[in-house]
Amino acid sequence: MTIKVSKEEMAPFLDEVFPQVRGMFGIDRLDEELLVMRLFADDRHLRPGGTVSGPAMFGLADVSAYVATMARIGREALAVTTNCSIDFMRKPVSGADVLAECRVLKLGKALSVCDVLLFSEGTPEPVARANLTYSLPPKR
Amino acid sequence: MTIKVSKEEMAPFLDEVFPQVRGMFGIDRLDEELLVMRLFADDRHLRPGGTVSGPAMFGLADVSAYVATMARIGREALAVTTNCSIDFMRKPVSGADVLAECRVLKLGKALSVCDVLLFSEGTPEPVARANLTYSLPPKR
Amino acid sequence: MTIKVSKEEMAPFLDEVFPQVRGMFGIDRLDEELLVMRLFADDRHLRPGGTVSGPAMFGLADVSAYVATMARIGREALAVTTNCSIDFMRKPVSGADVLAECRVLKLGKALSVCDVLLFSEGTPEPVARANLTYSLPPKR
Amino acid sequence: MTIKVSKEEMAPFLDEVFPQVRGMFGIDRLDEELLVMRLFADDRHLRPGGTVSGPAMFGLADVSAYVATMARIGREALAVTTNCSIDFMRKPVSGADVLAECRVLKLGKALSVCDVLLFSEGTPEPVARANLTYSLPPKR
Numbered sequence: 001m002t003i004k005v006s007k008e009e010m011a012p013f014l015d016e017v018f019p020q021v022r023g024m025f026g027i028d029r030l031d032e033e034l035l036v037m038r039l040f041a042d043d044r045h046l047r048p049g050g051t052v053s054g055p056a057m058f059g060l061a062d063v064s065a066y067v068a069t070m071a072r073i074g075r076e077a078l079a080v081t082t083n084c085s086i087d088f089m090r091k092p093v094s095g096a097d098v099l100a101e102c103r104v105l106k107l108g109k110a111l112s113v114c115d116v117l118l119f120s121e122g123t124p125e126p127v128a129r130a131n132l133t134y135s136l137p138p139k140r
Numbered sequence: 141m142t143i144k145v146s147k148e149e150m151a152p153f154l155d156e157v158f159p160q161v162r163g164m165f166g167i168d169r170l171d172e173e174l175l176v177m178r179l180f181a182d183d184r185h186l187r188p189g190g191t192v193s194g195p196a197m198f199g200l201a202d203v204s205a206y207v208a209t210m211a212r213i214g215r216e217a218l219a220v221t222t223n224c225s226i227d228f229m230r231k232p233v234s235g236a237d238v239l240a241e242c243r244v245l246k247l248g249k250a251l252s253v254c255d256v257l258l259f260s261e262g263t264p265e266p267v268a269r270a271n272l273t274y275s276l277p278p279k280r
Numbered sequence: 281m282t283i284k285v286s287k288e289e290m291a292p293f294l295d296e297v298f299p300q301v302r303g304m305f306g307i308d309r310l311d312e313e314l315l316v317m318r319l320f321a322d323d324r325h326l327r328p329g330g331t332v333s334g335p336a337m338f339g340l341a342d343v344s345a346y347v348a349t350m351a352r353i354g355r356e357a358l359a360v361t362t363n364c365s366i367d368f369m370r371k372p373v374s375g376a377d378v379l380a381e382c383r384v385l386k387l388g389k390a391l392s393v394c395d396v397l398l399f400s401e402g403t404p405e406p407v408a409r410a411n412l413t414y415s416l417p418p419k420r
Numbered sequence: 421m422t423i424k425v426s427k428e429e430m431a432p433f434l435d436e437v438f439p440q441v442r443g444m445f446g447i448d449r450l451d452e453e454l455l456v457m458r459l460f461a462d463d464r465h466l467r468p469g470g471t472v473s474g475p476a477m478f479g480l481a482d483v484s485a486y487v488a489t490m491a492r493i494g495r496e497a498l499a500v501t502t503n504c505s506i507d508f509m510r511k512p513v514s515g516a517d518v519l520a521e522c523r524v525l526k527l528g529k530a531l532s533v534c535d536v537l538l539f540s541e542g543t544p545e546p547v548a549r550a551n552l553t554y555s556l557p558p559k560r
Contacts (some may be wrong), residue, residue: 225365
């Protein structure tokens with residue numbers, strides 16, 4: 001699955017499509033094998049005790065699957081999430097960025113299926129895992 | 141499953157436990173049969189085109205399952221989400237509040253399992269559905 | 281969502297499409313509001329202690345979503361399950377048939393989304409719940 | 421997470437706990453990094469066209485998560501599946517065994533969380549992926 005949109009091209013596209021989350025996420029790596037995205041530790045997403053909230057982790061997994069898919073089909077703002085299953089396994093480390101490692105398991109005509117592991121930066125055991133399905137616009 | 145915490149008692153408890161989402165959610169109904177919560181339509185949660193974002197819908201489903209569980213076991217800030225599977229089925233109506241109808245399917249010693257249907261207010265067909273599992277603190 | 285295939289027409293269609301499970305399942309009710317299917321208690325599906333196995337409950341949920349979808353789009357053997365999330369909540373009652381109550385939440389052009397509750401016959405609390413997505417063949 | 425039950429010890433334990441599926445599954449590899457299990461291609465599990473059924477793939481994923489968990493906590497027949505989310509991505513190859521690669525993402529006191537990828541033997545792209553949660557018996 002060739003990468004059609006580079007890391008450098010993806011960032012301004014994301015800002016254009018999701019202006020409301022501008023500055024929340026970064027892209028560390030984007031190639032055929034793996035996408036690594038980053039949720040910057042930031043007060044807006046914190047729960048009491050300083051940990052990243054469940055919705056913020058869901059948001060990171062969701063945007064990662066979107067970016068991994070867009071990188072392969074080209075910039076198509078119309079792809080939509082149809083399903084996500086997420087397991088929360090450990091408390092994220094307070095104050096640490098959260099990293100998402102995203103792999104595309106299937107890119108079909110109608111659906112894209114991605115797996116995501118989330119880590120607190122600097123900690124080897126995952127804080128959460130998710131799988132997401134995106135519905136793709138027809139006639140690409 | 142008797143309700144131990146009323147609608148009126150739950151709101152200040154939520155504000156105390158999750159101060160960062162104060163003002164985002166309301167509780168319309170809370171009894172043994174059904175919990176109805178509301179995500180107020182608000183710019184912070186919108187995508188381009190004015191619809192409510194996926195993470196905001198996830199957040200509404202998540203807080204609903206938390207409230208429905210707390211209402212039955214008593215106020216325990218330590219319950220944590222362990223799993224959520226969510227299907228996004230229709231685009232929410234722009235500008236409308238999103239309502240969550242939450243039912244508790246199982247309340248065991250260690251786990252609580254809830255079902256949630258999400259609707260744009262005034263529209264009969266659900267925009268999303270979710271099931272959530274909360275892990276409950278021991279020695280309740 | 282009008283029902284195009286009646287309960288009486290569905291049974292021989294199922295036998296034709298899935299001959300390997302002939303005699304395993306029955307249809308109790310099929311109308312616009314609800315489908316009720318039945319897994320006959322039978323040694324093949326039992327675990328030690330006489331309870332119905334997880335894969336047998338998954339199979340019942342899966343065939344229910346298939347039947348509910350076929351009843352609305354017409355007999356199309358090519359629809360395939362793309363996703364299922366299932367929560368097992370209670371031990372099924374030994375020796376009792378398992379009933380599935382299936383509702384179609386969305387029937388789109390490309391996807392059908394169904395919710396299923398599973399009960400041991402004669403017991404009010406669900407033993408499991410599932411949501412399933414079927415991918416539908418194009419050009420219906 | 422040290423392995424307490426070897427591949428050789430696990431097979432007779434499985435036969436004892438699940439006599440009804442004796443001969444259906446094999447264990448190819450069992451170590452700290454990875455468990456590989458095998459569903460033998462067999463008429464009982466086939467759909468029309470000769471492919472492995474959804475319930476059979478679910479069963480393989482389920483037994484894999486069970487074996488991976490038992491290998492770490494010791495033989496405890498009482499662990500039960502509480503949740504599974506499974507994505508079916510490609511049609512399995514007719515006549516080929518299905519292999520499951522299972523990794524334990526979290527082994528806590530109360531829950532075990534596993535990821536499983538399913539492949540038709542000899543084919544590099546996964547036919548399905550699943551995540552499963554097992555509830556563990558107390559006082560281990």
